Amino acid sequence: EHPVTEMVTGLDLVKLQIRIAGGESLPFTQENVALGGHAIECRIYAEDPDNNFFPSPGTILSLRTPSGPGIRLDNGVHEGFTVPTEYDPLLGKLIAWGQDRAEALARLDRGLQECSVTGIKTNAALLLRILRDPEYVRGEIFTRWLDDRLPQLLAVAKKTEAGAAAEDAAILAGLLHHFTLARAADANGAAGETQSAWKRDARREQVDRATDPRR
Numbered sequence: 001e002h003p004v005t006e007m008v009t010g011l012d013l014v015k016l017q018i019r020i021a022g023g024e025s026l027p028f029t030q031e032n033v034a035l036g037g038h039a040i041e042c043r044i045y046a047e048d049p050d051n052n053f054f055p056s057p058g059t060i061l062s063l064r065t066p067s068g069p070g071i072r073l074d075n076g077v078h079e080g081f082t083v084p085t086e087y088d089p090l091l092g093k094l095i096a097w098g099q100d101r102a103e104a105l106a107r108l109d110r111g112l113q114e115c116s117v118t119g120i121k122t123n124a125a126l127l128l129r130i131l132r133d134p135e136y137v138r139g140e141i142f143t144r145w146l147d148d149r150l151p152q153l154l155a156v157a158k159k160t161e162a163g164a165a166a167e168d169a170a171i172l173a174g175l176l177h178h179f180t181l182a183r184a185a186d187a188n189g190a191a192g193e194t195q196s197a198w199k200r201d202a203r204r205e206q207v208d209r210a211t212d213p214r215r
Contacts, residue, residue, distance in 0.1 A: 003074060007039035007097040038104045039097045042112065042131075044075075046089040048121040049154060057085045061119035066111035070097040070104070073111075083120055091122065101139070105131055129153050 002013045011033070016026065046056045059082045065073055075092025083089060094111050098104035112128045130136055130153065135145070 001041050001093070003072060003093055003095045004039045004041050007072065007095055008035050008037055009033055010036070037097055037099050038101045039095055040101075040104045040108050041093055041095045042108060042124075042127045043093055044091045044115065044127070045123050046083045046091055046120050047123055049123050049126040053123070055085065055089045056121040057083045057089070058120045059083075060117060062116070063118075064114065064116040066094065066114035068107070068110065068114075070107045071095075071111045072097070091117070105137065126153060129156060 005011070006013055020026070045053075046058075047053045048056050060077060060079055063077065063079045065075070067073075072095040073092055074095070077083070077091050083091070094108065094115065096104050096108035096111055098107055109128065109131050112124055112131070115124050117124070130146070130149075133149065133153070135141065135149070
C-alpha cells in the first residue's frame with residue numbers, strides 16, 4: 001500500500017510515477033531513501049462484517065472524518081454520496097504514522113473512533129477490534145491469523161451490540177418510570193408531598209434536556 005511507504009519515507013510515490021511516465025528520471029537513488037517511524041493502514045469499506053461482509057450500498061447521510069497528528073485519510077466520498085453496487089465498496093484509506101508501532105496503533109485507534117458514517121454500514125468497528133486484539137498489538141500475526149481469529153472478533157461484536165441494546169432499553173425504561181412517577185405525583189397531592197417540589201422539577205428538566213435534540 002503506497003500510503004504506508006509514503007508516510008515512512010516522506011516521498012510522494014504517485015507524483016514520482018507521473019514524472020517517470022513523462023520521461024523524467026528519479027531524482028534520487030535507493031541509498032538516499034531514509035525510513036522513519038512506523039505506519040499502519042486501514043481500508044474502510046461499505047460492507048457488513050456481521051453479514052458475511054455483504055456490500056452495503058446506499059446514500060451517506062452523515063460523515064465525520066478523523067484528523068490530528070500522524071493521521072492521513074485518502075477518500076473520495078462525502079455526505080450525500082451514493083455508494084454504488086457496481087464497483088469496489090472501498091470508501092477510503094485511513095493511515096496513521098507514529099515514532100514506533102505503539103504510537104501508530106494508538107493514533108489509528110483514535111482515528112477509527114473519530115470516523116463516523118451513517119446511512120450505510122462499514123467495517124470500521126471490526127478494524128478497531130482487530131487493532132485492539134492482544135496478539136495483533138504484540139505483532140504475533142501470520143498469513144492465516146485473521147481467518148483463525150475472525151469468528152471470535154465477530155462474536156465479540158454481537159455481544160457488544162446486544163449489551164448496548166440492553167443498556168438503551170434500561171435507560172428508556174428508567175425514563176418512562178420517572179415520567180410515570182412524576183405524573184402520579186401531580187395527580188395525587190399526597191404523593192406530591194413526599195418529594196421536594198424543586199427536586200422533582202429539576203429532575204424533570206434534566207430529562208427534558210436529555211430527550212430534546214435541540215438542547
